[in-house]
Amino acid sequence: MSVVLSVQNLVQHFPIAGSRSVVQAVNNVSFTVARGETLSLVGESGSGKTTVGRCILGLIDPTGGDISFHGEKIGKKHNVRSRGLRGKIQLVFQEPAESLDPRIRIGVTIGEPLRSLGEKREDRNKRVREIARRVGLSEDALYQYPAELSAGQQQRVGIARAIITDPELIVLDEPTSALDPTARAEIIDLLIRLQKELNTAYLFISHDLSTVRYLSHRVAVMYLGMIVEQGSAQDIFSRPRHPYSIGLLSSVLLPNPNLERRSEVSLQGEIPSPIDLPEGCYLASRCPFVEAECNARMPDADDIGGGHLVHCFKHRNVIDEEKATLDYFERFQEEAEKLLISGH
Amino acid sequence: MAENSAAGTILNIEGLNVSYPVYETDPVRALRGIDLKVREGEIIGLVGESGSGKTTLARSIMQLISRPGRVDSGRIEYDGRDLATLGEEELRALRGNDIAMVIPNPRTELNPLVTVGMQIANVARYHLSLPRKEAKKMAMAMLEAVQIPDPTRRFKAYPHELSGGMAQRVVMAIALICSPRFIISDDATSGLDVTVQTQVLELLQDLVQQQGASMLFITRDIGITAHYCHQVAIIYAGEIVELASTQNFFDNPQHPYSVMLLSAFSHNPKLRGLWTKVVDAALEGAAESGCYFAARCVRASDKCRAEHPDMREMTDAHSVRCHHPVER
Structure with a gap:
């Protein structure tokens, strides 16, 4: 698979007004996304997921590190705005209603990205109709205003606007978190179908782990601006090795009272401030496996095989302790299927 | 989760109808004949899509249906008292003190011009008649209880300086400072990350259990109800279509x-x-x-x-x- 996006040692610090200290939003993040692949960035708010997305889109200049798109360095604002790159990387926003101009008709909104590519009006209109059909919007909807559509329909508009330029990479920043479960399921199906048809790479930023499990090929877990563990979705969800990943996964609430993933590994205490990060492992203050080494220096990535990287000195002990190797999400799906079939 | 059938009823809603008039057409009937009983010490989950009437139900319990919306019929009894018969003074004493509401979109509901610490303290000053100093101390303890990192610094922060999760905790602190007997949580955890959400839910659950309080937990996420509620009520188009104990419902x-x-x-x-x-x-x-x-x-x-x-x-x-x- 050809690599579309490669991020190497990305660092993003934000200065604090009136002080010499900085907020260390992203620390040494490295990953790649291949053609037709979905990489999900998961983590709590403030873990730097969105900042990584914004760096890739060229909305902010990274403090350090390299971002390359098809081997060509990008990541400085002017580079991303250069003509050759226009429309190649697109974005879908979290709040569909707030990302659409309330006074512009849907059809015009969808066609807007083509204007900066210099397409003629007739071509644009033809393309808008074609894309609208693709994402399941009716012809009538093109003449409506955002307020007349449901949230699910509005997000379809957001997706249509992103794919109209034939992007090679779409950054999806929490595209489903504002939606009802039924609308969410529809949008996820749509994203999966479009990816199969267009072979687009997705960088999916989300904290909804149930959706991430279903949609992603690979998952990267972020904590305080660094990726603590990354690997295939299967590996991360069934055999997580970093204590933080385990803590994160065990807090997902699936709609089945009989399935409770009570983990042996529990995270205590407070999240350190990103202004004043500890010397060693960022999780050291909350981790039950902590020892002297963890506080002294940051663990390097340990390659377990199959592209599964863990930043933890003690991950072998963790996996011994955590016997639940069964994929909790898969078990839920089986139970849910039984329930849905039995009543029909 | 254990059943609590022996305990008394704290909230009793009967045949509640609420509508919002619409210019030149029929009014929107937001709630249509809601019957719901909440027992003491019970957490009841109310699940529905957006627009199903969840928030209207929460606001009618608080007697906060804003005009031109109106309660057409039905009664809401809290602790044996019909809430509709209470005067504004009595209601004000009840709200925030006995019945507390944790609201969604914390950042739009907090006062942007007052530090969050003072907003929490003001509730204690008003309802518990505490002097300023005591109220501040209590607010600080509350900020710690809802596990805000670095509470001394956050006490002096304004709402815009907080993340969504922290603002949500502030709103919880405001709701819980008077140790209410009945808590309405209106989609309060929807904007939070999963680990934070679990902590917030555990916190709410602990309070309910420790103080024998009850909770109406309104949410769009049916997954939460499976793990934190005794009963589940499903609301569609302003009426409850299914009501069951959590185990029965999900089985x-x-x-x-x-x-x-x-x-x-x-x-x-x-x-x-x-x-x-x-x-x-x-x-x-x-x-x-x-x-x-x-x-x-x-x-x-x-x-x-x-x-x-x-x-x-x-x-x-x-x-x-x-x-x-x-x-x-």
């Missing part, structure tokens, strides 16, 4: 709408398709006679379109409003 959901909600979590589009009927949004509101869900229901018959179903008790602690409940 055997009987209303087609409940099954449709659950199917949204299935990653199998075919199975989801069995329970989901794609309809035009315009058609949805049309059904005034018959079952309100008929247009979207995969099991709808002529009877459903003609005759409105009543709530029927199927088994112990499991009621459904449907002519053709799902059988397993």
